[in-house]
Amino acid sequence: MRCRGLLVGLLPWLAGCGAVVSEPAAIDQAALLTASCSGCHARGGQAIASLDGMPATELEAKLLAYRNEAEGGSSMHRMARGYSAEQIALIARTLGE
Amino acid sequence: MTAGLTRRRLLATLSALGLGALLSPASQARTAKAGIVVVGGGFGGATAARLLARLLPAARITLVEASPHYVACPFSNLVLAGLREMEAQTFAYSALSGEGITVARARATDVDTVARTVALDSGATLSYDRLILSPGIDLHWGALEGYDLAAAERMPHAWKAGPQTLLLREQLRAMPEGGVVLISVTAAPFRCPPGPYERASLIAGYLRQHKPRAKLIVLDSNEAFSKQGLFQAAWRQHYGDMIEWRSASNFGRVIRADARAMELHTDFDTERGDVINVVPPQRAGAIAARAGAANASGWCPIDATSFESALVPGVHVIGDATIAAPMPKSAFSANQQAKVCAIQVARLLAGMAPEPTTLANTCYSYTTQDTAISVSGVYNNADGVFSNVPGAGGVSPSGATPAFRQREGRQAADWFRAITREAFL
Numbered sequence: 001m002r003c004r005g006l007l008v009g010l011l012p013w014l015a016g017c018g019a020v021v022s023e024p025a026a027i028d029q030a031a032l033l034t035a036s037c038s039g040c041h042a043r044g045g046q047a048i049a050s051l052d053g054m055p056a057t058e059l060e061a062k063l064l065a066y067r068n069e070a071e072g073g074s075s076m077h078r079m080a081r082g083y084s085a086e087q088i089a090l091i092a093r094t095l096g097e
Numbered sequence: 098m099t100a101g102l103t104r105r106r107l108l109a110t111l112s113a114l115g116l117g118a119l120l121s122p123a124s125q126a127r128t129a130k131a132g133i134v135v136v137g138g139g140f141g142g143a144t145a146a147r148l149l150a151r152l153l154p155a156a157r158i159t160l161v162e163a164s165p166h167y168v169a170c171p172f173s174n175l176v177l178a179g180l181r182e183m184e185a186q187t188f189a190y191s192a193l194s195g196e197g198i199t200v201a202r203a204r205a206t207d208v209d210t211v212a213r214t215v216a217l218d219s220g221a222t223l224s225y226d227r228l229i230l231s232p233g234i235d236l237h238w239g240a241l242e243g244y245d246l247a248a249a250e251r252m253p254h255a256w257k258a259g260p261q262t263l264l265l266r267e268q269l270r271a272m273p274e275g276g277v278v279l280i281s282v283t284a285a286p287f288r289c290p291p292g293p294y295e296r297a298s299l300i301a302g303y304l305r306q307h308k309p310r311a312k313l314i315v316l317d318s319n320e321a322f323s324k325q326g327l328f329q330a331a332w333r334q335h336y337g338d339m340i341e342w343r344s345a346s347n348f349g350r351v352i353r354a355d356a357r358a359m360e361l362h363t364d365f366d367t368e369r370g371d372v373i374n375v376v377p378p379q380r381a382g383a384i385a386a387r388a389g390a391a392n393a394s395g396w397c398p399i400d401a402t403s404f405e406s407a408l409v410p411g412v413h414v415i416g417d418a419t420i421a422a423p424m425p426k427s428a429f430s431a432n433q434q435a436k437v438c439a440i441q442v443a444r445l446l447a448g449m450a451p452e453p454t455t456l457a458n459t460c461y462s463y464t465t466q467d468t469a470i471s472v473s474g475v476y477n478n479a480d481g482v483f484s485n486v487p488g489a490g491g492v493s494p495s496g497a498t499p500a501f502r503q504r505e506g507r508q509a510a511d512w513f514r515a516i517t518r519e520a521f522l
């Protein structure tokens with residue numbers, strides 16, 4: 001995932017050459033969405049809850065649980081309710097390993 | 098942020114291999130030689146400069162900051178209560194200088210949005226393709242009658258962390274037992290909506306321990322406040338009747354300060370205080386108005402998608418200076434707006450349209466030294482306008498267990514460590 005992200009970063013400039021492109025990883029929707037996360041969950045510890053090494057599938061399951069637990073009162077519960085399942089999947093793919 | 102670092106390393110490797118030449122000359126010219134100036138090295142500006150340096154490693158990125166180091170406001174209420182020292186609030190800019198950012202220690206004094214230049218008090222002039230303003234707030238001296246720079250030496254605001262924070266702490270320490278503390282809160286909008294009430298909580302905690310017969314009165318120019326139910330329940334639980342809150346219509350609205358007499362005048366009567374903290378009227382940092390980016394309200398209207406000023410092209414504004422409601426004026430918001438804005442600026446420089454997304458905010462407030470409550474929101478920024486995502490956000494549950502409140506207290510501390518690391522360390 002990560003290496004693909006790196007390479008697509010260079011691809012838009014090849015668009016004129018007829019290459020199949022998506023937007024640069026660093027400035028696409030995944031980067032925009034996860035801007036909400038890194039203020040608390042930056043890499044390398046020192047975070048509310050470290051995401052280091054967390055598999056994408058586990059992260060997605062956790063975020064969906066926050067979103068769907070109607071009784072949950074933590075700030076993550078309150079925020080996760082604002083994201084669609086598609087957005088959560090994209091966040092998990094981007095931040096998970 | 099390993100992803101970003103790895104990406105940068107790969108980009109560096111690719112360009113070392115000569116693959117950078119794959120970029121079309123036009124795109125190279127657009128992004129490589131781009132000049133980006135960021136004014137203000139707070140939670141917004143420092144974060145924006147750092148992310149831009151990663152997104153556009155070949156661009157010229159200059160961070161203009163008037164102060165040699167940053168003193169953070171979040172957690173400064175703990176300093177007031179004697180629970181924390183200023184060192185823990187203070188951050189240098191050395192990490193940023195090592196990341197390809199030119200840190201100009203100067204005050205930006207003017208912006209020419211036609212020539213696209215920024216004038217500094219050092220005499221230098223910087224040119225930009227895109228300018229990002231994150232100047233925070235200026236206190237609007239005189240907007241509250243009698244409250245000026247001199248009055249603030251007797252009645253500290255402590256709404257910009259630094260000497261004012263220590264002054265207020267000293268005054269609280271020196272106050273006689275049985276004394277009265279007044280906190281005056283200006284009408285919204287102001288920096289950190291729950292901040293005055295966290296402050297009341299932590300000062301009451303200090304008083305309860307050291308001057309248990311003291312009284313704290315909050316004179317509020319508003320009818321309601323952030324996390325009100327939770328704060329007032331915590332006040333009753335922890336501080337009995339020590340804190341009295343008066344709403345605007347209940348004679349809380351302060352219309353004049355008399356620093357010599359140590360009195361605050363409301364619509365109706367006069368309150369004398371032994372210690373008086375005034376959270377005064379505010380507006381966007383002055384450079385925003387110089388750039389033509391502030392409107393008659395004193396704050397900066399923006400396109401919520403791109404953070405570009407609604408008034409002047411090529412100028413983006415983030416953080417406290419913006420009109421971004423329902424996003425609050427918080428460090429959390431400033432940091433996040435900075436990242437979204439940096440990405441949109443990179444997109445614009447690469448010839449791509451800004452893209453709407455979803456943003457979020459959580460503000461923690463301590464109610465005692467180790468318990469906290471929080472308020473969260475989730476926002477869309479499509480079509481240039483911020484809106485609340487329905488069904489999301491809200492405050493901590495009322496009646497939660499002490500363990501829940503303590504957990505939020507620990508989360509607040511972890512949040513401060515993480516966000517200051519992302520911005521400064």
Ligand SMILES: Cc1cc2nc3c(=O)[nH]c(=O)nc-3n(C[C@H](O)[C@H](O)[C@H](O)COP(=O)(O)OP(=O)(O)OC[C@H]3O[C@@H](n4cnc5c(N)ncnc54)[C@H](O)[C@@H]3O)c2cc1C
Nearest residue numbers: 137139141163170171204205233289416417427428429431
């Ligand atoms: C008591 C208190 C408690 C708070 N607690 C919290 C909290 O718990 N959580 C939270 O999220 N937020 C909190 N906040 C709010 C938070 O401090 C602000 O929202 C945040 O600092 C805004 O960031 P900013 O980048 O917009 O401005 P700032 O952080 O104020 O940064 C602006 C910077 O720009 C510089 N500057 C301004 N003009 C110029 C110029 N012309 N030239 C050069 N440099 C210039 C200034 O020196 C400053 O360093 C609190 C605030 C207070 C007062």
